[in-house]
Amino acid sequence: MxxxxxxxxxxxxxxxxxxxxxxxxxxxxxxxxxxxxxxxxxxxxxxxxxxxxxxxxxxxxxxxxxxxxxxxxxxxxxxxxxxxxxxxxxxxxxxxxxxxxxxxxxxxxxxxxxxxxxxxxxxxxxxxxxxxxxxxxxxxxxxxxxxxxxxxxxxxxxxxxxxxxxxxxxxxxxxxxxxxxxxxxxxxxxxxxxxxxxxxxxxxxxxxxxxxxxxxxxxxxxxxxxxxxxxxxxxxxxxxxxxxxxxxxxxxxxxxxxxxxxxxxxxxxxxxxxxxxxxxxxxxxxxxxxxxxxxxxxxxxxxxxxxxxxxxxxxxxxxxxxxxxxxxxxxxxxxxxxxxxxxxxxxxxxxxxxxxxxxxxxxxxxxxxxxxxxxxxxxxxxxxxxxxxxxxxxxxxxxxxxxxxxxxxxxxxHFFDGLLSEESELTSRNKMKQGLKQHVYEVLKKKYDNGLQGDAGIEKILKQWEDRAKASDDSWMNEQTKMVFIELLESQRKYLTQLNKDSSIDEEIIRQQFYQIDLEEERLKII
Known part of the structure; x- marks a missing residue:
């Protein structure tokens, strides 16, 4: 041995x-x-x-x-x-x-x-x-x-x-x-x-x-x-x-x-x-x-x-x-x-x-x-x-x-020249991200805009998804907003699962986005 x-x-x-x-x-x-x-x-x-x-x-x-x-x-x-x-x-x-x-x-x-x-x-x-x-x-x-x-x-x-x-x-x-x-x-x-x-x-x-x-x-x-x-x-x-x-x-x-x-x-x-x-x-x-x-x-x-x-x-x-x-x-x-x-x-x-x-x-x-x-x-x-x-x-x-x-x-x-299109992949990725952004924003507006007006954390989330901007720090992330954010991440997963049924979307792009969502959820847990 x-x-x-x-x-x-x-x-x-x-x-x-x-x-x-x-x-x-x-x-x-x-x-x-x-x-x-x-x-x-x-x-x-x-x-x-x-x-x-x-x-x-x-x-x-x-x-x-x-x-x-x-x-x-x-x-x-x-x-x-x-x-x-x-x-x-x-x-x-x-x-x-x-x-x-x-x-x-x-x-x-x-x-x-x-x-x-x-x-x-x-x-x-x-x-x-x-x-x-x-x-x-x-x-x-x-x-x-x-x-x-x-x-x-x-x-x-x-x-x-x-x-x-x-x-x-x-x-x-x-x-x-x-x-x-x-x-x-x-x-x-x-x-x-x-x-x-x-x-x-x-x-x-x-x-x-x-x-x-x-x-x-x-x-x-x-x-x-x-x-x-x-x-x-x-x-x-x-x-x-x-x-x-x-x-x-x-x-x-x-x-x-x-x-x-x-x-x-x-x-x-x-x-x-x-x-x-x-x-x-x-x-x-x-x-x-x-x-x-x-x-x-x-x-x-x-x-x-x-x-x-x-x-x-x-x-x-x-x-x-x-x-x-x-x-x-x-x-x-x-x-x-x-x-x-x-x-x-x-x-x-x-x-x-x-x-x-x-x-x-x-x-x-x-x-x-x-x-x-x-x-x-x-x-x-x-x-x-x-x-x-x-x-x-x-x-x-x-x-x-x-x-x-x-x-x-x-x-x-050069057999695959013309069959491989970086523009096509970029289009699919942009389609996914644009649809994901719109989905999250609509969920926020429908579920939280009226009931939680004035909540600093929710307003931050709304602004983040509306303007595609990231906050400079995480001081606004209280327990309530963290719960909402994690709920939104789960909603994104459901949206991506449905989007994956579209044959024009490469599943590898969907999986990469799932991985990004998982990383974001883990980051939230340690804030």
């Missing part, structure tokens, strides 16, 4: 420093973390990092998926649900099938079941890598929503494929009827369990005398409960976490107070950042042991690298084909739901960019590491080290090739 603790502390410090360096270099930090982990793994004398395969999913996946479901715009997900659904389910299955068929043909000893196992592992693009890259380029809300929604749901579909393939490899048989029934239960049951537990959690937050620290602690353990309960009932823990997270995210204004939301945002941001960083470092640190394993199996390293390039090429090709197939199908059957493009050329380039965003990462590594070392009969799991090595190669190649070139591709093609 005394040996491992300094090592893990050094890992966390390295994650933070590499993130700073990545920001300065304007590259996605997962790229540097993977490369750094690979380089550090060759330093002699370092402890070997080993994680129990049975625990890898449980440790990392629930909080990562839960946080992602809180960050995504559910309004945008509903708007683009057809494209998101096709990428999250149909494209994932097509990708896994392509990997299974090609690896079964080209890799000796790879059965269809093992090919599907590998396909389920490497088929889901990584939301963390895509999000880190998108910090340095601007893309339209529609494209961002499609990528975020896809990355949230495809984890569930790919891991279901992975689970079925794992059973098929272990038993040597696959019964379609049982698989179909099990699939329905895993999806529907997981969603139902997640929604039921999320409703219970919301009620518990509302009824218990919680404060900000206890609310945050509850939200940290809730994704683990969602995952564990669903898995105990032989359903999909991933679906439970995603559906439960989306349910709670949509109701965060109801069961969390302003202090819990503000502090929770910072805690979760740091927690998820560290988890992601550790996983990406582990990818590199695990490589020497994986290489030793494939050499022990008699597979030359050069041949294993070729297999890694082969599978990476399949993934890129399958995603490109799927992107263009989705565009063609949408153009023929549902042209009204197509994302806007200023020309046919740009419309037909959009699948190219969507196809080029398929970086792999956390979920693929977690799935690969969760493969048991031996089968139930004690026999060594077939080709486990080769699967791990190919997964590492896919992650490394997609991060380096696609991750480094995607920002350049977007900036050089």
């Amino acid at each position: 005394h040996t491992l603790l300094p090592f893990f502390l050094a890992m966390i410090a390295a994650i933070v420093l590499l993130n700073m360096w990545a920001t300065k270099l304007r590259v996605a930090y997962p790229i540097l973390l993977v490369v750094a982990g690979l380089l550090v793994s060759f330093v002699p004398g370092l402890p070997v990092v080993k994680i129990d395969p049975d625990l890898i999913f449980f440790i990392f996946l629930p909080p990562l998926l839960f946080e992602a479901s809180w960050s995504i715009s559910f309004k945008e997900m509903k708007k683009w649900w057809r494209i998101i659904g096709s990428f999250a389910f149909l494209v994932v299955f097509f990708t896994a099938l392509s990997v299974a068929l090609v690896t079964n043909h080209f890799i000796p000893g790879f059965s269809i079941a093992i090919g599907f196992l590998l396909g389920g592992i490497v088929s889901p693009p990584d939301a963390v890598s895509t999000g880190a890259i998108m910090k340095f380029v601007k893309i339209p809300n529609s494209t961002s929503a499609i990528l975020e929604g896809e990355s949230l749901l495809n984890d569930a579909s790919s891991l279901i494929i992975f689970r079925f393939a794992l059973v098929a490899v272990g038993t040597g048989q696959f019964i379609w009827q049982e698989a179909a029934t099990s699939f329905i239960w895993m999806v529907a049951g997981g969603a139902g369990i997640g929604l039921a537990l999320a409703w219970f959690f919301v009620q518990a937050h509302k009824r218990l005398p919680t404060d900000a620290p206890s609310d945050i602690v509850f939200t940290l353990i809730e994704p683990y409960i969602l995952y564990w309960v669903a898995e105990q009932l032989h359903s999909s823990g991933v679906m439970a976490v995603v559906c439960g997270g989306l349910f709670m995210s949509a109701r965060r204004m109801i069961f969390l107070n302003s202090a819990s939301r503000i502090r929770g945002y910072s805690v979760w941001e740091s927690f998820v950042f560290i988890l992601n960083g550790i996983v990406f470092l582990i990818i590199g640190l695990e490589l020497p042991e994986i290489v030793a394993g494939i050499k022990a199996e008699g597979i030359p390293l050069r041949l294993a690298i070729e297999y890694g390039f082969l599978v990476t090429g399949i993934l890129i090709a399958a995603r490109m084909i799927s992107s263009y197939a989705a565009l063609i199908a949408t153009t023929i059957f549902r042209p009204g739901v197509m994302p806007h493009a200023s020309s046919k050329r740009r419309r037909w380039m959009m699948p190219l960019l969507l196809g080029w965003t398929g970086m792999r990462g956390v979920v693929s590594l977690a799935a690969a590491l969760s493969i048991p070392v031996t089968l139930k009969n004690g026999v060594e799991f077939p080709h486990r080290n080769l699967i791990l090595f190919i997964t590492f190669m896919v992650i490394l190649l997609t991060l380096l090739i696609q991750g480094l070139t995607l920002p350049y591709l977007i900036s050089r093609t």
Whole structure:
């Protein structure tokens, strides 16, 4: 323990420093973390990092998926649900099938079941890598929503494929009827369990005398409960976490107070950042042991690298084909739901960019590491080290090739020029603020102008909202005016909730204003 603790502390410090360096270099930090982990793994004398395969999913996946479901715009997900659904389910299955068929043909000893196992592992693009890259380029809300929604749901579909393939490899048989029934239960049951537990959690937050620290602690353990309960009932823990997270995210204004939301945002941001960083470092640190394993199996390293390039090429090709197939199908059957493009050329380039965003990462590594070392009969799991090595190669190649070139591709093609309008965003923001100002002023005039005339505090509030001016100090803020001000803040939240139903208003702008209101409420509490 005394040996491992300094090592893990050094890992966390390295994650933070590499993130700073990545920001300065304007590259996605997962790229540097993977490369750094690979380089550090060759330093002699370092402890070997080993994680129990049975625990890898449980440790990392629930909080990562839960946080992602809180960050995504559910309004945008509903708007683009057809494209998101096709990428999250149909494209994932097509990708896994392509990997299974090609690896079964080209890799000796790879059965269809093992090919599907590998396909389920490497088929889901990584939301963390895509999000880190998108910090340095601007893309339209529609494209961002499609990528975020896809990355949230495809984890569930790919891991279901992975689970079925794992059973098929272990038993040597696959019964379609049982698989179909099990699939329905895993999806529907997981969603139902997640929604039921999320409703219970919301009620518990509302009824218990919680404060900000206890609310945050509850939200940290809730994704683990969602995952564990669903898995105990032989359903999909991933679906439970995603559906439960989306349910709670949509109701965060109801069961969390302003202090819990503000502090929770910072805690979760740091927690998820560290988890992601550790996983990406582990990818590199695990490589020497994986290489030793494939050499022990008699597979030359050069041949294993070729297999890694082969599978990476399949993934890129399958995603490109799927992107263009989705565009063609949408153009023929549902042209009204197509994302806007200023020309046919740009419309037909959009699948190219969507196809080029398929970086792999956390979920693929977690799935690969969760493969048991031996089968139930004690026999060594077939080709486990080769699967791990190919997964590492896919992650490394997609991060380096696609991750480094995607920002350049977007900036050089000028594909989104004209689709991104700062004026449009400014108009939406001004519309929101103007409507909010008018709403508050009307509430004040209607409710307090006649009954509280002469009250210095109320007159100050009226003047502030009428003239958009801030008072020079807070000496006028007595208990009565503070109560009125907090009531106005709550009224603003209700107005913004209704305004968010307007499809022309970006939900991210609404969330930013919610955050400002929370900060104002917390400021009032300490006056």
